Amino acid sequence: MNATSPLDPPVEHRATAPDSVSGPPTTAEIQAELQKILSSRTFRAAEAQRGFLRYVAEEVIAGRGNTIKEYLIGVEAFGRGEAFDPRLDPIVRTQARKLRARLAKYYETEGCQDPVRIELPKGSYVPSFERLAAPAGPVASSVPAEIEASGNDGAEQHPAPLAARSSRGLWFLKAPRFQTALAAAGVIFCALVVFGVWRAKLGTVQADAKSIAVLPLANLSDQKQDEFLSDGLTDELIGSFQQVQGLQVVAHMSAFRFKEKTQDIQEIGRKLHVRAVLVGSIRKSGDRLRINVQLDDTADGAHLWSGSYDRAAGEARTVQWEIARAVTDVLGLGVPARSAPALVKTFPGSNSPTQGAYQNYLKGLYFWNKLTPEGLRAAAGYFEQAIADDPSFAKAYSALAHCYVMEPMILATPVPEVISKIRATASRALELDSRLGEPHFDLAVSAEYEFDWANAEKEFRRGLELSPENVIGHLWYAKFLALVGRPDEVLVQRRIAADLDPVSPYAVQSVGGYMSVTGHYDEAIEQFRNALALQPDFGFAHQGLGMAYLLKGMHSEAIEEFQIASRTMTGPRRVALLGWAYAQCGQEAAARQILNDFLEQARRGPFPALAIAQIYIGLGDKDSAFAWLNKAVDQRDLDETLLWDSPYQPLRSDPRFRDLLRRMKLT
Numbered sequence: 001m002n003a004t005s006p007l008d009p010p011v012e013h014r015a016t017a018p019d020s021v022s023g024p025p026t027t028a029e030i031q032a033e034l035q036k037i038l039s040s041r042t043f044r045a046a047e048a049q050r051g052f053l054r055y056v057a058e059e060v061i062a063g064r065g066n067t068i069k070e071y072l073i074g075v076e077a078f079g080r081g082e083a084f085d086p087r088l089d090p091i092v093r094t095q096a097r098k099l100r101a102r103l104a105k106y107y108e109t110e111g112c113q114d115p116v117r118i119e120l121p122k123g124s125y126v127p128s129f130e131r132l133a134a135p136a137g138p139v140a141s142s143v144p145a146e147i148e149a150s151g152n153d154g155a156e157q158h159p160a161p162l163a164a165r166s167s168r169g170l171w172f173l174k175a176p177r178f179q180t181a182l183a184a185a186g187v188i189f190c191a192l193v194v195f196g197v198w199r200a201k202l203g204t205v206q207a208d209a210k211s212i213a214v215l216p217l218a219n220l221s222d223q224k225q226d227e228f229l230s231d232g233l234t235d236e237l238i239g240s241f242q243q244v245q246g247l248q249v250v251a252h253m254s255a256f257r258f259k260e261k262t263q264d265i266q267e268i269g270r271k272l273h274v275r276a277v278l279v280g281s282i283r284k285s286g287d288r289l290r291i292n293v294q295l296d297d298t299a300d301g302a303h304l305w306s307g308s309y310d311r312a313a314g315e316a317r318t319v320q321w322e323i324a325r326a327v328t329d330v331l332g333l334g335v336p337a338r339s340a341p342a343l344v345k346t347f348p349g350s351n352s353p354t355q356g357a358y359q360n361y362l363k364g365l366y367f368w369n370k371l372t373p374e375g376l377r378a379a380a381g382y383f384e385q386a387i388a389d390d391p392s393f394a395k396a397y398s399a400l401a402h403c404y405v406m407e408p409m410i411l412a413t414p415v416p417e418v419i420s421k422i423r424a425t426a427s428r429a430l431e432l433d434s435r436l437g438e439p440h441f442d443l444a445v446s447a448e449y450e451f452d453w454a455n456a457e458k459e460f461r462r463g464l465e466l467s468p469e470n471v472i473g474h475l476w477y478a479k480f481l482a483l484v485g486r487p488d489e490v491l492v493q494r495r496i497a498a499d500l501d502p503v504s505p506y507a508v509q510s511v512g513g514y515m516s517v518t519g520h521y522d523e524a525i526e527q528f529r530n531a532l533a534l535q536p537d538f539g540f541a542h543q544g545l546g547m548a549y550l551l552k553g554m555h556s557e558a559i560e561e562f563q564i565a566s567r568t569m570t571g572p573r574r575v576a577l578l579g580w581a582y583a584q585c586g587q588e589a590a591a592r593q594i595l596n597d598f599l600e601q602a603r604r605g606p607f608p609a610l611a612i613a614q615i616y617i618g619l620g621d622k623d624s625a626f627a628w629l630n631k632a633v634d635q636r637d638l639d640e641t642l643l644w645d646s647p648y649q650p651l652r653s654d655p656r657f658r659d660l661l662r663r664m665k666l667t
Contacts, residue, residue, distance in 0.1 A: 025116045025131040027061055033116040033129075034058075042106040049099045051077050052092075056127050057118065065126050073125060088464045089492055094499060096125060210331055211248035211274040214238050216259040217291075220283040230282045231256075231369070232362025233291070233320060237278070240324040242469040246333055250274055251471040252369065253504035257534070269298020273502055276304065278327060287312055291319055295327055305330045318352060357390035364399055376410050379403055394432035401425040401442040408638075412571070414606060415449050415636035422446040437467025441476055449636045451665040453484055471501045475510060484666065485643030490514055505531040509541040516548045517646060524548040539569035543577060551646060555585040572598060573639065576611035580647055583618025591615055610637045617647050626656045633663050642666070 025033070034057050037043055038050050055077035059068055070092045074080040078091055086092060100120050107117060117130045214237045219230040234255070241249045250272050258268060265277055280293030294306040307326055309319050353361065364382035367375040380403040386396040404421045407413035423446050426439035440463030447456035460477040467473055478493035494510045501507040512527030525548050531541035546561030562578040579594035595615045601607050609631035616625035632640045642648050642660060651657045661667045 023131070025129050029116050029131070030057070030061060030118070030129050033114060033118055036114070037103075037106060037111065037118065040106055040110050042102060042110055046098075046102055048078070048095050049102050052095050052099050053103075053118070053120075053127070056120070056125055060127060060129075068125050070125065085461075087468065088461060090468070090496060091492060092125070094496075096120060210246055210333060211250075212241060212276045212278060212327070212331070213250035213255050213268065213272045213274045214241065214278045215268070216256055217279075217293075218260075218281040220281050221285070223284070226284045228363045228366035229284060229289070232365045233282060235365050235369070236320040236362075237323060240320045241327070242467065244324065244328050244333055247328065247331065248274070249469050249500075251469070251501040251504065251507075253471070253506065254501045256369075257503050265296045265301045266298050271503055273499075274298060276327075276331065278323075293323055295330060353386070353393040353396070354390045357386040357393045357396065360386035360389060361393065361396050361399065364396070368399065368403065371406070371410065373411055376403055376406055392432055394429045394436060397425045397429035397432065398436055398438045398442070401429065401439055405442050405445045412606070412608070419446050419449050435466060437463040437465070437470060437473065439463075440466065441470070441473045444480065445476065445638075448480060448483065448638055451636075453480075453665065456480055457484075469500060471497045471504070471507060474500070475507070478510065479638070479641075482641050482644035483638065487514070487518060487644070490644075503534055505535040505538040505541055508534065509538070509544050512541070512544050512548070516544060516551060517644060519551075521548050521552040525552075537568050539565045539574065542568065543574065546577075546581060547646065550581055550584060559585060559587075572601070572608055572611040576608075576614045579615040580618035583615060583620075588619065591618060595619075608632070608637060609635055610640050614647055617650065620650070622651065622654060622656075625651065626654070626660070629660055630663070633660065640664075 034054070038054060043050050043053075052073065055073065056068055059065060070086045071084060073092045074084040074086060074089065075082065078095075080089065080091070100122070103119060107114070111117075115132055117132055119128050119130070121128055214234055216234045217230040219227045221229070235252060238249060238252055238255065241247055254272060265279075268277055269275065275298055277296050277298055278293055279296065280291065282292075283290045289309075289311050291309040291311070292306070293309075295304040296302065297304050305326060307323060309322065311319060360382045364379045364386065366379075367382065368379035369375075380400060383396050383400040383403060386393055387400065390396070401422050404418045404425065407418050408415050422442050426442040426446070429436055429439040440459045444456045444459035444463065447453075447459060457480065460473070460480055463470070463473050464477065474493045474497040478490045478497070481487075481490045481493060491511070491514045494507070494514055498504075498507040498511050509528055509531035512524045512531065515521070515524035515527055525545060528541045528545035528548060531538055532545070535541070542561045543565035546558045546565060549555075549561060550558035558581055559578075562581045566574045566578045575594055576598070579591045579598075582588070582594070583591035595612065598607065598612050598615070602609075602612065609628045613625050613628035613632055616622075616628060629640065642657070642664070643666065648657075658667060
């Protein structure tokens with residue numbers, strides 16, 4: 001992230017312009033320009049960026065420009081409260097990028113002939129004010145509907161600002177013989193700019209100069225089973241780059257959506273909102289590995305750097321850090337150029353494991369990313385073998401802890417069986433390498449299972465301090481915030497995850513979940529549809545869309561979406577929501593059929609009590625619902641988000657609901 005930190009000294013404000021015709025603009029002129037921008041069509045629907053611009057501009061006008069800090073902007077412009085921590089919540093940095101892009105769009109369209117220009121220089125939160133040459137002709141007063149429709153606070157992409165927006169270097173335009181032609185050309189120019197922007201169909205943020213996506217390395221080996229090497233090394237590269245301060249890195253899920261796909265580098269840059277893309281391949285031949293990588297600029301497709309690494313399989317364990325060093329040097333991020341062994345020590349979790357341990361670790365990553373019951377079992381087995389091969393391999397312990405965390409969700413393992421395993425493996429990972437962020441997320445979940453909310457939050461916050469680019473950490477922290485009833489903060493974390501993982505259907509639909517719970521059903525429906533555009537069979541998005549439809553009163557559409565979700569995602573938890581929806585829509589017979597099947601399964605053995613409780617809630621049987629909800633508390637079911645999810649609304653006025661909260665230590 002390329003914004004200043006709260007501890008950085010402010011950039012001095014100078015209201016001067018090299019090409020101004022009569023000195024800096026007056027306060028009255030600045031205020032007039034500010035109001036013009038804030039009331040423009042470009043900014044009309046961008047509430048967050050309007051507030052940002054108003055705050056920083058008025059602070060400078062009032063003579064307080066030297067006090068502008070990231071913390072104060074978060075607290076005073078975005079209402080984050082005194083507990084706001086810019087290290088964990090990048091809202092100011094994110095909105096600063098969007099504000100710069102939206103100002104560029106404004107001055108390319110509606111404001112292309114404004115006599116005063118307000119800009120937010122890169123690397124600073126202090127705006128600059130500049131008077132330009134007097135406008136030569138009338139100003140284009142409208143913005144095409146497609147630009148106007150994109151004016152929301154979500155992720156938006158804009159082309160780079162025009163290089164010659166001001167009169168700097170255009171002295172000849174001031175000559176008398178050009179004035180008449182310039183007056184006539186003014187309107188034409190603005191119209192052409194507007195048309196060009198319209199053709200570009202703006203919609204996402206401008207790519208940051210220090211942002212990168214690592215696309216899956218191609219497996220060129222003859223053996224298909226060697227794919228674990230290419231996928232695993234890709235994951236390791238992503239993880240290595242995520243440790244580099246100042247570098248924005250696209251997460252695994254979005255990057256892997258481009259696996260085995262041929263697409264233009266510039267198009268990939270637009271979709272992932274990055275300025276650089278690393279592509280490459282890996283070939284295994286006998287005991288030798290050949291790794292070729294290339295760094296491309298997404299702005300123009302130019303090659304920035306390439307490297308080739310020929311290694312024995314047992315010597316390939318430091319290649320990702322060598323590549324990271326070379327790439328960060330090219331991007332100007334100042335990672336010290338050192339020999340590979342010394343460089344390895346600068347990256348968390350990078351203690352060089354034995355060859356066998358590293359191979360098993362890569363295989364474990366390959367299977368973990370499948371997030372299937374079979375994949376999770378295989379991943380755990382490989383991570384255990386990696387630990388057996390090298391008991392000092394910190395990242396293998398961390399990865400195994402991740403497996404244990406996922407077991408109750410994917411394998412229906414009883415929670416009490418995994419708590420001690422999570423703690424043991426995550427704690428051991430931190431003993432071996434205290435710089436790792438991921439084990440803190442695992443410890444946070446184990447604390448949640450025991451309703452130790454204070455310790456859970458401490459671990460989440462520590463994990464995000466160490467691994468701020470970790471999408472899983474932000475999404476799990478958002479789940480924690482939903483459990484403890486802090487909805488506004490849920491949205492913050494989910495938006496961060498969506499920014500880090502821009503084409504991940506899971507991250508996109510998670511924002512839709514917030515919109516649905518808070519009653520913004522149309523926005524939720526749009527968000528879920530966006531997720532389904534990325535992955536049409538994504539069950540969570542169908543489930544979320546069904547919930548939004550139902551809450552909006554669109555019953556037939558809701559049932560259809562819940563049915564699709566229950567077909568694409570197996571297990572009683574998904575079918576339970578279909579049963580709840582049947583009951584809500586008056587189809588009691590269908591709901592009871594599912595309920596009776598669940599009750600029969602519960603009589604035969606362990607069964608998620610929450611699934612049964614949800615159908616009873618839909619049927620309006622509060623006594624049975626509370627009985628099964630109490631059983632769900634006994635099972636430590638973290639899907640029981642009592643203070644968050646809509647289905648619990650009918651129960652919240654019942655005294656027994658407060659008893660449930662007390663049992664979960666939420667009151």
